[in-house]
Amino acid sequence: xxxxxxxxxxxxxxxxxxxxxxxxxxxxxxxxxxxxxxxxxxxxxxxxxxxxxxxxxxxxxxxxxxxxxxxxxxxxxxxxxxxxxxxxxxxxxxxxxxxxxxxxxxxxxxxxxxxxxxxxxxxxxxxxxxxxxxxxxxxxxxxxxxxxxxxxxxxxxxxxxxxxxxxxxxxxxxxxxxxxxxxxxxxxxxxxxxxxxxxxxxxxxxxxxxxxxxxxxxxxxxxxxxxxxxxxxxxxxxxxxxxxxxxxxxxxxxxxxxxxxxxxxxxxxxxxxxxxxxxxxxxxxxxxxxxxxxxx
Amino acid sequence: xxxxxxxxxxxxxxxxxxxxxxxxxxxxxxxxxxxxxxxxxxxxxxxxxxxxxxxxxxxxxxxxxxxxxxxxxxxxxxxxxxxxxxxxxxxxxxxxxxxxxxxxxxxxxxxxxxxxxxxxxxxxxxxxxxxxxxxxxxxxxxxxxxxxxxxxxxxxxxxxxxxxxxxxxxxxxxxxxxxxxxxxxxxxxxxxxxxxxxxxxxxxxxxxxxxxxxxxxxxxxxxxxxxxxxxxxxxxxxxxxxxxxxxxxxxxxxxxxxxxxxxxxxxxxxxxxxxxxxxxxxxxxxxxxxxxxxxx
Numbered sequence: 008x009x010x011x012x013x014x015x016x017x018x019x020x021x022x023x024x025x026x027x028x029x030x031x032x033x034x035x036x037x038x039x040x041x042x043x044x045x046x047x048x049x050x051x052x053x054x055x056x057x058x059x060x061x062x063x064x065x066x067x068x069x070x071x072x073x074x075x076x077x078x079x080x081x082x083x084x085x086x087x088x089x090x091x092x093x094x095x096x097x098x099x100x101x102x103x104x105x106x107x108x109x110x111x112x113x114x115x116x117x118x119x120x121x122x123x124x125x126x127x128x129x130x131x132x133x134x135x136x137x138x139x140x141x142x143x144x145x146x147x148x149x150x151x152x153x154x155x156x157x158x159x160x161x162x163x164x165x166x167x168x169x170x171x172x173x174x175x176x177x178x179x180x181x182x183x184x185x186x187x188x189x190x191x192x193x194x195x196x197x198x199x200x201x202x203x204x205x206x207x208x209x210x211x212x213x214x215x216x217x218x219x220x221x222x223x224x225x226x227x228x229x230x231x232x233x234x235x236x237x238x239x240x241x242x243x244x245x246x247x248x249x250x251x252x253x254x255x256x257x258x259x260x261x262x263x264x265x266x267x268x269x270x271x272x273x274x275x276x277x278x279x280x281x282x283x284x285x286x287x288x289x290x291x292x293x294x295x296x297x298x299x300x301x302x303x
Numbered sequence: 304x305x306x307x308x309x310x311x312x313x314x315x316x317x318x319x320x321x322x323x324x325x326x327x328x329x330x331x332x333x334x335x336x337x338x339x340x341x342x343x344x345x346x347x348x349x350x351x352x353x354x355x356x357x358x359x360x361x362x363x364x365x366x367x368x369x370x371x372x373x374x375x376x377x378x379x380x381x382x383x384x385x386x387x388x389x390x391x392x393x394x395x396x397x398x399x400x401x402x403x404x405x406x407x408x409x410x411x412x413x414x415x416x417x418x419x420x421x422x423x424x425x426x427x428x429x430x431x432x433x434x435x436x437x438x439x440x441x442x443x444x445x446x447x448x449x450x451x452x453x454x455x456x457x458x459x460x461x462x463x464x465x466x467x468x469x470x471x472x473x474x475x476x477x478x479x480x481x482x483x484x485x486x487x488x489x490x491x492x493x494x495x496x497x498x499x500x501x502x503x504x505x506x507x508x509x510x511x512x513x514x515x516x517x518x519x520x521x522x523x524x525x526x527x528x529x530x531x532x533x534x535x536x537x538x539x540x541x542x543x544x545x546x547x548x549x550x551x552x553x554x555x556x557x558x559x560x561x562x563x564x565x566x567x568x569x570x571x572x573x574x575x576x577x578x579x580x581x582x583x584x585x586x587x588x589x590x591x592x593x594x595x596x597x598x599x
Contacts, residue, residue, distance in 0.1 A: 144515050183498045187491050201553075215476060267567075
């Protein structure tokens with residue numbers, strides 16, 4: 008695969024190592040980050056360049072990657088004055104790795120198209136470890152021809168890159184992922200809580216049942232830490248609230264019924280309200296085991 | 304392992320092949336079944352004996368296995384007149400493979416102890432296929448010395464046989480298993496329903512997300528059949544209602560909170576009421592996709 012001129016906008020826990028993998032793969036990378044110090048640190052570490060605006064980073068690039076927080080953060084670094092789109096050349100490709108709404112994906116595709124620029128929504132799963140090890144799963148929405156050009160570049164940090172349909176399909180697939188996790192983790196939390204209340208040895212129970220019909224990635228990777236009441240790592244409740252909120256909004260439009268997902272969304276809001284917004288999503292167990300603090 | 308004289312009581316879809324594996328392993332097997340024709344069929348197929356009462360089957364046996372439906376079915380074939388206990392010799396072992404309450408396990412252990420007989424509660428997971436292929440997971444409660452004697456015999460149809468604690472611990476572990484499955488399958492149903500409403504290609508979505516944090520045995524083994532609206536196989540809703548009902552009863556005693564499990568239990572009752580009692584547990588999807596019939 009030939010070396011490309013690319014930009015990466017957003018150097019959070021995901022973006023920072025992802026941009027690093029692009030540089031290590033031989034691409035010429037310019038980064039932009041709201042906090043300038045982090046961009047400078049990245050540029051020094053990977054011998055790349057740090058730009059002062061998204062437009063400047065995007066100038067002359069073949070592919071521009073975005074990985075920021077919320078829909079409006081994406082709009083700011085892509086669509087507003089000095090946003091990436093204003094600096095991109097015709098024929099270039101914009102790839103948004105942010106987990107965002109499907110509506111935003113369609114909005115960005117329309118804006119990109121007007122300038123002759125290709126667009127892909129491409130949320131990822133695999134977490135910080137997946138980003139650092141370059142083994143993310145990338146769920147892509149957009150045109151097939153655009154996908155075929157960008158996928159070899161995305162490969163630098165992915166285990167699998169899959170096109171799932173037109174613009175927005177990557178985001179919709181990520182929503183399916185989060186919806187499945189919500190009910191699954193609540194079930195796991197209730198199971199582990201029951202095991203503890205019943206006086207069973209939780210580690211042995213998890214070992215025995217994780218091989219069968221109750222088994223899941225979450226049970227294998229979170230069962231033991233839940234039993235130890237450890238939640239200061241992993242995928243934060245704050246982000247899950249955002250993702251499930253978007254899923255519920257989309258469900259209200261497409262007609263899907265999500266009774267348990269909506270309940271678990273409220274449970275995550277309860278954890279957040281009690282100060283657990285940075286805890287891992289497996290902290291649903293805390294709502295079963297810990298008493299709320301009395302105001303008296 | 305030396306050949307034993309054993310009895311197997313209850314030749315349902317699980318018990319029939321389990322008893323067969325015991326015969327194939329070289330044990331001398333006598334069976335009892337409420338419907339006599341099935342016992343005769345089994346005896347002919349495996350060159351074993353069919354008894355006319357549980358007591359007769361159990362006479363002189365080293366180990367007596369039970370695998371029937373509900374708590375009261377177990378009481379009938381074990382504790383009542385002509386029940387297994389009345390025929391068993393001192394020093395023998397009674398193994399109950401029925402998924403039953405933890406209270407029943409304690410009750411049976413007490414009754415067995417009075418006669419100098421060992422007892423193990425030993426519910427299984429792995430389903431009909433696991434029984435037929437002899438690869439069940441067996442969750443055992445009881446005394447360690449009793450476990451050590453019976454485990455080599457149970458090995459005939461098991462992939463794993465694990466002692467989890469005193470009498471009742473096998474049942475409690477099976478409850479943890481079913482609690483985890485309830486929330487997990489509801490989450491999976493909502494995710495698949497959302498994918499369909501969003502117009503995504505469900506098969507591709509399942510392939511992509513099943514490798515990551517949303518992945519589970521249920522997604523891998525039921526995702527595709529759910530997308531095809533196929534539920535005429537697998538683990539029946541009728542049995543899941545029984546298992547979750549016992550789990551909720553136990554939770555009311557041990558203090559565990561099971562908010563979503565109790566909701567999913569009601570959902571299964573709704574499916575049963577609409578005639579889906581024999582459907583697989585993944586049929587929770589039907590409550591999201593199918594409209595209830597109008598009485599008008």
